[in-house]
Structures are given as structure tokens and as C-alpha cells.
Amino acid sequence: DADVTQTPRNRITKTGKRIMLECSQTKGHDRMYWYRQDPGLGLRLIYYSFDVKDINKGEISDGYSVSRQAQAKFSLSLESAIPNQTALYFCATSDTLTEETQYFGPGTRLLVL
Amino acid sequence: SQKIEQNSEALNIQEGKTATLTCNYTNYSPAYLQWYRQDPGRGPVFLLLIRENEKEKRKERLKVTFDTTLKQSLFHITASQPADSATYLCALEGSSNTGKLIFGQGTTLQVKP
Numbered sequence: 001d002a003d004v005t006q007t008p009r010n011r012i013t014k015t016g017k018r019i020m021l022e023c024s025q026t027k028g029h030d031r032m033y034w035y036r037q038d039p040g041l042g043l044r045l046i047y048y049s050f051d052v053k054d055i056n057k058g059e060i061s062d063g064y065s066v067s068r069q070a071q072a073k074f075s076l077s078l079e080s081a082i083p084n085q086t087a088l089y090f091c092a093t094s095d096t097l098t099e100e101t102q103y104f105g106p107g108t109r110l111l112v113l
Numbered sequence: 114s115q116k117i118e119q120n121s122e123a124l125n126i127q128e129g130k131t132a133t134l135t136c137n138y139t140n141y142s143p144a145y146l147q148w149y150r151q152d153p154g155r156g157p158v159f160l161l162l163i164r165e166n167e168k169e170k171r172k173e174r175l176k177v178t179f180d181t182t183l184k185q186s187l188f189h190i191t192a193s194q195p196a197d198s199a200t201y202l203c204a205l206e207g208s209s210n211t212g213k214l215i216f217g218q219g220t221t222l223q224v225k226p
Contacts, residue, residue: 004156035216040121042202042218043157058213090156100145100206102214104156 003027004105006091012111013081021076021108023091031094032074033102034058034066036087043090049074050096081112115140119203119217126193127225134188134220136203141215143205146179146186151200151219160201161188193224 004025013019023032034046035058045058047066055066063085067075078085088109092102117138126132136146145164149157163170163179163186170177176189190197200219207215 040218043204043216045213045215048213092156100147100162101159102157103159107154107156109154 004091004093004103006089006105006108008108009106010109012113014113015082017081019078019081019110021078021089021091021110023074023076023105025072025091025093025103025105027093027095027103028071029093029095029103030071031096032068033092033094034064034074034076035090035092036060036085037090037107038087046076046089078110078112081110083112086110086112115207115215117141117203117205117215117217119201119220121218121220123221123223125223125225128194130193132190132193132197132222132224134201134203134222136186136188136217138184138205141184141205141207142181145206146177147204147214148175148177148186148188149202149204149216151202153200157202190222193222195224195226198222198224 007022030051033048035043037043044060049055049068052068065077088107090107091105094102147162148160151157161177163177174191178187200221202219203217204214207213
């Protein structure tokens, strides 16, 4: 089984809808991250969490919120989806002790119509 | 302003040759730099990490150099194979001891048989 899983893998939604992307990990890592990837722009950090009680904004957090329900679960919500949030979303984890390396999930492809 | 840049144009080489990818950065003082591989529709996978006090790191057919004076890292794949075809991302720590990575936009490598 994959160490970092994301659901759903693909999602089509309409402008104005609220949606949630979920991430689960079995690596036992304390740090979790949400990125979005757009063609030509690379990966950009949306939010990150270093433990259950620690949530931090990344460089592009506007329009997004997150919830760290447990050490193993980190959810990303789009409160009111808009077309320019169409992108590939990745969850990643890392361990405080070996903090540098990040382990990525398979991604969620989101289309906002 | 802070930037991390990789060649946006795809690199096409013949099987057996050495591929060299470049990552340049400005206005960062990273303690380390990482390289990831990303296949279409998949999450990035960690390949190598090189620290600021290391000039060179090797792993099998991969070699990474890190020049903090030039603010540049070079990523080499020797004896390249068609299976090496992918997008390669460099990443560095955006702020000291935060674990937050800043990614380049990636360079796509195509190895032709």
C-alpha cells in the first residue's frame, strides 16, 4: 500500500462549490504539506503543518483552508471554488528528524468549471 | 527578489550520453538543495540531497554538484536511458530550519533510444 494517499484522484466541480481534498499517510511523519502545481509554475506551497496543533500558511493560501484531524490526516478545503484553482494538488509529508526529504502523494487533479 | 530557476526548455539527448540539468537561485542561502524526479501524472520522488558544505554527491548514475558562490546546482545523469525520461525538479529550503521547500519549475528530460 502507498505511504501517502490522496482522495479523490480526480474531481470536477463548479464555481462556488465547497470541496475537500483529503490526505492520509502511514509513514508516521509529523509534518504535512499541501502544494498545487500549474504548468510552467512548478510546485507552490499552500499550507503546511508541523504537528496536529500547528498550521501555517504557505505562499498561496488565499481561498484555501486546511484541517489536521490527526497526525496521519491533513485535509485541504476550497471554500468557494473558482476556475483559477484548477490545478494538480499534492500532499507531502516529512519527518522532523530527517526533515529535509519530502514524500509526495499521487496527486488530485481538480477541474473547476 | 528570490528566485529559483531551471531551464524551462526540454532537454533532448541520445541514450548513453550524459544529461546535465541546471538549477540557479538568487537571494537564498540554503543549507541544502534537493533534486526530485516527477513522471507525468505522479507525485515527485526524492533523488538526492546535497548540503552547503558538500561540493558533490553521487548515487549510482546520478551526480549532483552545489556551488554556493555561483548559487548553482548541476544534476548529471550518466549513461542515460530512455527510462530516465521525466521532469526533474530542484528544491531548496526557503527559510532556515523551517523544512519549507521552494521548488523550481522543473526541466523535462527526453532520452531517445
